[in-house]
Amino acid sequence: MGTPVAATVTFEDGTSRCVDDVAQALALGDVARVELLYEYGPDLVPRGPLDPIGMWRYRDLLPLDPGPIAYPLPVGGTPLIAPPGLRRASGCDGLWVKDETRGPTGSNKDRATALVLEQALRQGHETVSCASTGNVAVSLAVGAAAAGKRAVIFVPAEVDDTKLAFMLFAGATVVKVRQGYAAAFRLSREAARAFGWCDRNTGVNPLTVEAKKTVALEIWEQLGRTVPDAVVAPVGDGPTLCGLAKGFRELVACGVAERMPRLIGVQAEGCQPIKRAWEAHASRVEPVQPATIADGIAVGDPISGALALRDVRQSGGGFIAVSDAELLKAMRELAAWAGVLAEPAGAAAYAGLLRALECGLVGRQERVVILVTGTLLKTPRFARSDGRPLEIDADLGELERALAGLGTS
């Protein structure tokens, strides 16, 4: 149980093959995406009471040897919310919000961080590393602190000051690389190999997809062990969507679900390389220069692009691109009608759902889950609205007149 028995490797051109030797497959991490396979069966899927809560509940489908979990931060078990206001506003009565903003650092990256650090704790790695400019970096810095490990994080020189402050605050070693993100990524890979560090780079480390698939297992369980009609998720590098796909695929392989949901990937109009490849019926993704406020999905050269194309195709879903204005509107509606605070990339699924409803990719009678991947709390500069406070003296009559002026008293 919890032991991978084979792997699928998928190359950049979209071709893939199955490899029986897991170690051999993992060695291909630089040129292909590696997905672990298990001996699937209903016994790998938990049943019964929610104990333990969170992602370790699914440990028989994770590459974990027996033994207690050492990573101290509970992760996963996030709410699946039925928001009446958002259902009315969107006209989608079967809408559910999977709220991934409740992790230790407010994003779904915390799942991948947890599994990578659990492995580092078991294998005795003292250092974990990655290249990132955003949520992954903050998540790894905080997770490593919790686990008593050193985090070495490679960032481009133009990294956001607030996110940099969080990384340093948690005690991470941060390395600014003058030549930009791509160079930072390559150096982080090279350093991990040279110094024997545990490499948490998303897409490269198959554990990140393994961890992210637990969100699909939770959705299925939270819906009473049933599969929704569609799941909508933001797509940058790809692993969030590929994780969802793998989770649902494994439920089918285990014989506890009959089908996959349709997966709808949402990209920003200013950074839609996978959406363009989708429209061109290509299996390879051409890099673009990102231009969007949604930094969480501003990935011009996605590492798991071919895999994301394959997963969406197999699910019968599709890709959608949304503008920055639609992202901002979706953030406001999520806050004001569902009480869910999402950053721009975190709101992409809701913006995409509205488009998908319009163009018929999702039907208004369907049961659909949107994945909110990151919190607005970390990026308050996007909490902009047209609302203005009333300003009055402390007098009930003045209050009544001011409220009447709003037409809402």
Place this chain on the structure above:
Amino acid sequence: MGTPVAATVTFEDGTSRCVDDVAQALALGDVARVELLYEYGPDLVPRGPLDPIGMWRYRDLLPLDPGPIAYPLPVGGTPLIAPPGLRRASGCDGLWVKDETRGPTGSNKDRATALVLEQALRQGHETVSCASTGNVAVSLAVGAAAAGKRAVIFVPAEVDDTKLAFMLFAGATVVKVRQGYAAAFRLSREAARAFGWCDRNTGVNPLTVEAKKTVALEIWEQLGRTVPDAVVAPVGDGPTLCGLAKGFRELVACGVAERMPRLIGVQAEGCQPIKRAWEAHASRVEPVQPATIADGIAVGDPISGALALRDVRQSGGGFIAVSDAELLKAMRELAAWAGVLAEPAGAAAYAGLLRALECGLVGRQERVVILVTGTLLKTPRFARSDGRPLEIDADLGELERALAGLGTS
């Protein structure tokens, strides 16, 4: 079940009495703190699998009639973390962190918001209101949005811009009162009565303490249905600590726990009216002018001061005051050794624990829980550290030299 049968009312001078008529007790809300009482017994305490998760698990000890929960945001069920790094750093092997930063808006206020809104949904209130400058205001704005209710929030003119932005972003009606916080509070009370709004003012509405007591019930259950030796919590207005006390007291009343933990209340040195009353053996609290970075506990005239004094006294605990420098240090240590991101008030319990260990108020061999009440993500301006990033060219040799310079390669 879930039906209060009497109430304790406690006046500002610390005197209190039991009132059999609950409605009559509630009518005293302007001049006394009202605590609801139930017909206690082991059947009111849940046993067995964690279903449902979160605060509604304890609904038989909440003033809720039967029927489904309508409030759509899951709240409570927050992690109790055993942080190895922080245990080593503090020398306290039995240290646990109750991480209340995982709520919908990152603070323990989300519990009180949830119960008040559940009542508003059941009683048909269209508007909920409060006076607040901080976490309560953001929590109510977001919670009301989720519940489809109007929030009217009274703030002083000098309210923090970021927090104001979050309130408006969630669609709340925000009323700036020119005469300051005390006037805003009085006007909010007057308006709630005049317009028939549901009043969420902390301390005034007994539901806020009812909701906050669920954190004690969770701690007890998460510790395998046992009571820790001590619980350390920040104290501003008082209801967080009074909620803890009530939760543990009710476990004893139900016959499932043998004793209370010692409660240690932590105030900021720049705002310690309750600590001063404690030292003076007074039962009434004299107001002070707050001067601390910890806005969450910067309450100069605490509404539940007398009650907090009584609860700490009955528990055999004590009060501690910590400086802003100690708060900042505690924030850094929580982040770097436990992976928990706390705002200044949220870190007060850890700062207080360090003092309590020093002065012997808590023993190093004891089992002690610290309550982290609010997230740093919402206040990134406090994420300051001495750490600096390395800045290098994309070259492995240069990386190695830079890391060696840190003495940590």
